[in-house]
Amino acid sequence: MRVAVNHVTRFRFAEPASHSIHDARLVPRPAAGQRLVSWSVRGPGRRAEWRDGHGNSITTFSVAQRHSHVEIAVEGIYEWVGDDSWLQYAEREPLPATFWLRNHGLARHDARLDPLIAGLAPRVADSRDHVPxxxxxxxxxHERITYRVGVSDVKTDALHAFDRGEGVCQDLAQVFVACCRRLGVPARYVSGYMRTDNGHKIGSPCPAWGEALVPGLGWVGFDPANNASPTHDYLKLAVGLDYTEAAPVTGRRIGPGGDAEMTVEAMVRQID
Known part of the structure; x- marks a missing residue:
């Protein structure tokens, strides 16, 4: 199966900026059963490519002249060559597992999340098979937090999303990750792409989900927005402790710049 990705992120500034830098985590991570046929990331200004401490591929675009908008575009094709078993896509972890237990940032947790994990802690401690x-x-x-667009933003943390009881895939993913860590299960936040042309998934083509480090398997994905394990409909771009470390595109600018509006257009569809 081959899937085509077309994705454009645009930033428009209320006043021209004199300098802006944008980090794009838009090159897929290596994964079993996945092969990139073609892939390009385009943007303005000077370009640098590097990898962060999590192994994410980052393309940095630096614009050092007055400008009022920035556009970063992805065009690519990837191919799935395996079956549809979620176990096929488990990924090994080189870092100490304890790193992914940190009570950190937007995925921080406290006792407010305990109703979600009620009764699970002793079962996790006693079980060798964490997957069920x-x-x-x-x-x-999935049942506690209703998927709803427009009620949260990129600064919303897991605790506020839980208190509100609604949010988007970013919010559900961070709540899942926070709950895993509270149970003592290493977990991380994932950003990527998802096919939506088959009509079976909710959310945008640029979703987020969580992964838990399962003994004997490695990283296994869980998408609470769709209550499903990611399979060949998903393409992993970046991972991190929370959204801030795995966001598809982040930026900063030197002023005045004023307010910035970000718009995203994406299409992820099967082509053969």
Missing amino acids: LLHELMQRV
Whole structure:
């Protein structure tokens, strides 16, 4: 199966900026069963490519002249060559597992999340197979937080999303990750692409989900927005402790610049 990706992120500034820098995490991570046929990331100004401490591929665009808008575009094709088993896409972890237990940033947790994990802690401690328990946790997050656009932003953390009871895929993913860590299960936030042309998924073509580090398997994905394990409909771009470390595109600018408006257009569709 081949899938085409077309994705454009645009920033428009209320007043021209004199200098801006944008980090794009838009090159897929290596994964079993996945092969890139073609892939390009285009943007303005000077370009630098590098990898961060999580192994994410980052393309940095630096614009050092007056400008009022920035456009970063992705065009690519990837191919799935394996089956549709979610176990095929488990990824090994080179870092100490304890790194992914940090109570950090937008995925921080406290006792407010305990109703979501009620009864799971002793079962996690006693079980050698965490996958069924993590599926149960994913379903609890899915049922507790209603998917709704426009009620949160990129600064919304897991605790506020839980208190509100609604949010987008970013919010559900961070709640899932926070709950995993509270249970003592290493977890991370994931950004990527998802096919939506088959009509079976909710959310945008640029979603987020969580991954838990399962003994004997490695990283296993859980998408609480869709209450499903990611398979060949998903393409992983970046991972991190929370949204801030795995956001598809982030930027900063030297003023005045004023307010900035970001718009995203994306299409992820099967082509053969």
